[in-house]
Amino acid sequence: MSHPAPSRDADDAVLDDAVASLQRIEAVMAALEAERFRQLARAHAVAVGRSEHRPQTVQERELALRSVAAEIALALRWHDRTAQRRITEAGALVEDYPATVAALDEARITGRHADVIREMGAPLLEPASREEYERRVLARAERDTVAGTRAFARAVADELEPRSITERHTDAAERRRVWVDDDIDGMAQLGVIDSATKIRAMFDRLTRQARAVRRVADAGGGDPDITDTRSIDQTRADLLCDLVLGGRPVVDPTHAHLAGGLGAIRAEVSVIIPVLTAVGASERGSMLDGCSPVDADTARQLLAEAPGWQRLLTDPVTGVALGVDRYRPTPEMRRFLRIRDVHCRFPGCRQPARRCEIDHNLDHAKGGRTTLCNLACLCKRHHVLKTETPWTAAQQSDGSIVWTSPLGRRTTDPPERQVAFAPDPDPHPDPGPPPF
Numbered sequence: 001m002s003h004p005a006p007s008r009d010a011d012d013a014v015l016d017d018a019v020a021s022l023q024r025i026e027a028v029m030a031a032l033e034a035e036r037f038r039q040l041a042r043a044h045a046v047a048v049g050r051s052e053h054r055p056q057t058v059q060e061r062e063l064a065l066r067s068v069a070a071e072i073a074l075a076l077r078w079h080d081r082t083a084q085r086r087i088t089e090a091g092a093l094v095e096d097y098p099a100t101v102a103a104l105d106e107a108r109i110t111g112r113h114a115d116v117i118r119e120m121g122a123p124l125l126e127p128a129s130r131e132e133y134e135r136r137v138l139a140r141a142e143r144d145t146v147a148g149t150r151a152f153a154r155a156v157a158d159e160l161e162p163r164s165i166t167e168r169h170t171d172a173a174e175r176r177r178v179w180v181d182d183d184i185d186g187m188a189q190l191g192v193i194d195s196a197t198k199i200r201a202m203f204d205r206l207t208r209q210a211r212a213v214r215r216v217a218d219a220g221g222g223d224p225d226i227t228d229t230r231s232i233d234q235t236r237a238d239l240l241c242d243l244v245l246g247g248r249p250v251v252d253p254t255h256a257h258l259a260g261g262l263g264a265i266r267a268e269v270s271v272i273i274p275v276l277t278a279v280g281a282s283e284r285g286s287m288l289d290g291c292s293p294v295d296a297d298t299a300r301q302l303l304a305e306a307p308g309w310q311r312l313l314t315d316p317v318t319g320v321a322l323g324v325d326r327y328r329p330t331p332e333m334r335r336f337l338r339i340r341d342v343h344c345r346f347p348g349c350r351q352p353a354r355r356c357e358i359d360h361n362l363d364h365a366k367g368g369r370t371t372l373c374n375l376a377c378l379c380k381r382h383h384v385l386k387t388e389t390p391w392t393a394a395q396q397s398d399g400s401i402v403w404t405s406p407l408g409r410r411t412t413d414p415p416e417r418q419v420a421f422a423p424d425p426d427p428h429p430d431p432g433p434p435p436f
């Protein structure tokens with residue numbers, strides 16, 4: 001085989017130019033990233049400075065940081081937790097690893113290398129060992145990939161770390177937690193972090209149980225009706241759901257205090273189902289906790305099995321007489337607010353309304369009334385931010401909330417439900433008998 005020489009030369013020239021251009025772009029971006037770290041660190045220094053002005057509690061120091069983070073988040077359309085994490089990380093990078101920031105500025109490393117150096121060096125608290133760590137890892141980062149640098153950095157940090165693995169594990173175990181992330185197509189992911197032995201044991205038990213299910217299914221006993229075609233992965237997932245939703249904790253300190261103990265506590269989720277979907281006239285999706293779409297079949301199954309449902313008319317919403325002027329909202333008001341707000345009303349926050357507190361947008365102490373047009377759902381974090389820092393919220397007649405930051409930046413948060421459910425343009429003409 002022979003290649004036509006002229007086009008090969010032309011290809012080479014194009015590729016060469018593309019590579020050189022990419023190098024120039026990366027160099028500019030690295031310098032910009034260094035500048036972004038420095039500006040985030042300046043904001044971090046402002047938060048730290050404010051909290052050092054007067055003697056304060058840990059919570060007050062944290063609030064100074066949160067207020068600064070929310071200011072940046074609003075300006076850049078970041079989540080305020082993201083902003084808080086980034087300014088804290090930038091503060092640590094700029095303060096603890098000056099040579100790394102300089103190397104980034106000169107494009108000898110990338111921003112992700114800098115992140116790895118800060119992240120892997122976090123256990124090193126002694127300035128001397130941190131300096132040695134930075135010197136050795138930086139030399140490696142300038143000629144290696146991010147992944148290669150990470151492995152090397154971990155080894156160096158381990159070598160310089162004065163604490164034993166037992167001490168470190170005790171600290172690390174403080175981070176154990178469970179969280180949930182939304183996925184696409186009506187799915188979600190459950191995450192859990194705990195000690196490696198427990199997590200491995202959990203996975204092993206699920207695997208053994210799933211294999212036993214498979215063995216029985218494969219043997220089948222010659223019964224053609226026994227057809228379990230689930231994979232091991234699918235079976236493990238089903239077993240985990242069964243255990244969490246149906247099982248009881250082994251250690252239960254509440255059994256003498258709660259009727260039925262911890263095992264009697266069942267999962268609770270809220271699902272909003274358009275009525276035309278409920279009766280099968282539409283396949284329009286429903287919303288789980290106001291953030292995850294649920295497919296129509298799942299929603300109808302939940303509807304059929306639920307012990308009771310709250311029926312609500314979403315439009316118009318104003319015909320309800322609830323203007324009671326007292327501090328505590330009535331149960332009807334709380335229910336209405338949860339349905340209207342769906343989630344916390346701080347811009348960008350998705351904390352479900354049923355885990356939120358009811359906020360008086362204009363404080364009750366300042367004459368704010370306990371009426372629907374002055375009440376909104378805020379999660380604990382954002383309720384505290386609004387109450388304890390100069391952030392203000394003003395509700396408009398349509399339920400949208402105008403937030404004003406301490407620097408005077410404004411943003412409007414519209415109520416969710418008006419956005420989530422537009423009228424169905426073409427419902428099925430004959431829905432048949434309703435399921436309830």
Ligand SMILES: [Zn+2]
Binds near residue numbers: 349350380
């Ligand atoms: Zn919130």
